[in-house]
Amino acid sequence: MLKRAAAIGLHAILIIGLIGFFGFRGNISRSEAAESSIAASAYSPRFTGELEHGVTIRVLENDTAIQQGYFEELIDAFNAAYAEQGIKAVDANMDQYLDLENDGPYGYGPDVLYQANDVLMKYVDGNHILALPPDALEAWEQIPASAWEAYQAQGGIYGVPVNIQAPVLYYRSDMIPDNWRDEWDGDKNGVPDMLESWGAMYRFSRGIREGNPAAYGYMKSLWDPYFALGYLFSYGGYIFGEDTYDIGLSAGDAAIGAGVIRQLASVMNEDCIDDTVTKNGYAKLASGEYFAVMTTPDVYTLFTKEFNLAGTPVDNLGVAAVPALPADGDLSGPGAELIPFKVMGGVNGYAVSSYTKAPNACLAFVNFASGYDMMLRRNALLGIVPARADAASEAGGLSEMVNKKLADNEIVIMPSVRALAQVWTPAGTLFSDIAKDPYRPQGEMKYTEAAAFQEGLEKAGQQIYDAIHTLQ
Amino acid sequence: MLSAIKHGNRKVLLSMFLMGLGQLLYGQIAKGIIFLLIQAMGLWFFIGFGAKAIYGFFSLGALVADPSVGLAGDNSVVMLITGIFAFIMLGLYIACYISNVKGAYNTQLREGCGLPPARFITELKDMADGGFHKSALFLPVIGVCVFNILPIVYMILIAFTDYGGDIVPPALVSWTGLSSFARIISLGQFAPTFSKILQWNALWAIMSTAINYMCGLGLALLLNKPCVKGKTFWRAFPVLAYAVPGFITLIGFKFMFSYGGPINQMITEAGGRAVGFLDLDAKWTARLIGLLVNAWIAIPSSMLLATGILSNMDNSLYESATIDGAGAWKRFKSITLPFVLFATMPVLITQFIGNFNNFGIFYFLRGGLYIDGYFLASDTDLLINWLYNLSIDNNYYSIGAAISLIIFAITSAVALAVYMLSPSYRQEEMFK
Known part of the structure; x- marks a missing residue:
């Protein structure tokens, strides 16, 4: 009995011994590993300046750029320019919402990514994208510091800004009354008041509705935080202060901004509560049912398509900066003093994946794609606002205007932190609640006084805080 | 050994x-x-x-x-x-x-x-x-x-x-x-929301399972009637609804019930005011729509299942019952329902669990809302949706896994209890 138990024991010892010995030998302890960590530098040492020859780099572009044919032009031009070095760029052919953080370590993902700053910068934690060498970035001097800031973290630059995303106003120029110089140009500056002031836009929208209940002035899905947060920013609100513990949706006089949203909702219809206007805005602006909508510059081509479909001349499509707000927040009042509308914006750009085998070739692609010529081409084909000052100046119009707003700090760039993802649902719920309020029966309205707006903003701020920190 | x-x-x-x-x-x-x-x-x-x-x-x-x-x-x-x-x-x-x-x-x-x-x-x-x-x-x-x-x-x-x-x-x-479990239990904000969601979740699972099952059985019985002409043709309609991927159906229904959707268009064209079927004030309307949409998606499978089982029914039982004077309701209650229930109890339990953990319905119909009185959830969210909000959406996988284990404990206990009490387990020989 003893011998047999010993035989089994010996066999077990053999296996356990093997596991112990080879297991221990194949691993190191966490304390040993900490000693062997590599010191961080301002940019990745993998950028040696020597191009990798005979490589193919996979580029993830945005869907619109691919559909409109810009991306094909870009890679064709790049491949021709780098044919001698044997460097070839191809479409990564991946979902534009890929998750490099989870996919990259397993070998799946593009070499170069084009995405919004808040999406790209979440990859900095864990070093999924490479810190770029500023000296090697050709667009360095031409891109304003405020755009670079969106890509700065841990003392490094992690992306190259390509286009500035900020809300602008699309409107029907032919719907502006012929006598606007007499009736709608109070400051006599040659610009219709409704394009300069939300108060005038509100009064104009109300006038349109009174004339024809089926027609609307300004329309927008007001629940959408990307656009609605600007009303809060303009009166002192903010998302994150020093860190994500400081949430400032209700800071300053943000409640006044929330009140502006409710006033605007009252001259729209229930479509402003959900995303109906976001979906039908292009067609309804083209058909003349709406006078104006707010959206981003990169959807210009979607408007022109709808205008062509509706048989409306594209010349009737106007684009303007978002109007200014009355300092007291009363859209129906005389609106003596105006304050600039601080819109929420983003900076889309290129970053280089840490999992690439050819970082220097990727950098060459990023430099090529963010060059002056390609920026102008991108602007012409997609209607985007170039982040390069020289290209924006050459493009003029909207591009120049948005660049100026960025320089004047009237565009609040989306925070490049992972916690931003927790802002959308609480803020969207609040704005939806405010937009719904004018359509509630008289006794059930929630936002009839300033304190209610303040309370709503504080509650949304608390929800954001809870979502970020409760389980941290 | x-x-x-x-x-x-x-x-x-x-x-x-x-x-x-x-x-x-x-x-x-x-x-x-x-x-x-x-x-x-x-x-x-x-x-x-x-x-x-x-x-x-x-x-x-x-x-x-x-x-x-x-x-x-x-x-x-x-x-x-x-x-x-x-x-x-x-x-x-x-x-x-x-x-x-x-x-x-x-x-x-x-x-x-x-x-x-x-x-x-x-x-x-x-x-x-x-x-x-x-x-x-x-x-x-x-x-x-x-x-x-x-x-x-x-x-x-x-x-x-x-x-x-x-x-x-x-x-x-x-x-x-056990720190993830300790954190869930120790967080004061969780308890009231958990209790509210659990109550709604249980009601949802019972109601949706019952509606889907009974309607599927009813449809199968109806299409089994000799007087119904063109049975294959009529059976094809529910199967078509079943063949469309669930999330596409849900997105379609979300559009139909949105402010700009066809239902509200008809209402406003008829002179009425647009109704927020799924907006943040629409607690019970949204819940009801959820039940109906789920029925639209799930009834066809119940119908097909019941059709298969009904084809194995012994018609002599009905003939004897009719001779003994049993009416249609009595025959359904005493012959059809016990037989179908006996054969489908395990499937019914699976459907109950599936409905209890039905993530898609309210995620697609009414996702993206946090309602007052709920901690990072809405009044139509099921436990699985809340779990998603808390863990996956927030990236807290360990907490998510801990909550899923709790949900698993609840659903498996219910499933086991129902199965042990069911005729499928207790009277296994009865229908053999």
């Missing part, structure tokens, strides 16, 4: 020390060589991979990867998975070891009875005959271990780590014991 340890002879003892040795000494060369090969492969596996994987399972890595400088480092999640795999392989190795010892001992017993050691061919024939269940199930069991057991164990173990939040690869994950 215990008998082998107590009474095994020297050859069995040698098999205990080195797999296959006893068989070789008994002259069972082929079997002995196979066991020796298993032994060699086992050693090769543990030296080359298994040992490191098992060690990594406990340590979850030490070296933080830095892809920006090409430093591969350790991936805790992969180490956890490979560790579980190595344990499965260790289990298989132990099973082979036991089989080896038992085999040698059986030969010893045969020898004691004056029989020669079983020949390899004979043993193979036995495996295909008396031991067929073992040989037939061997490969499927391996498949189940790798493709079912491994992911389930992985998900369960995640609940005992700090995986999630800022701790995702390349950051290293650590074992934290």
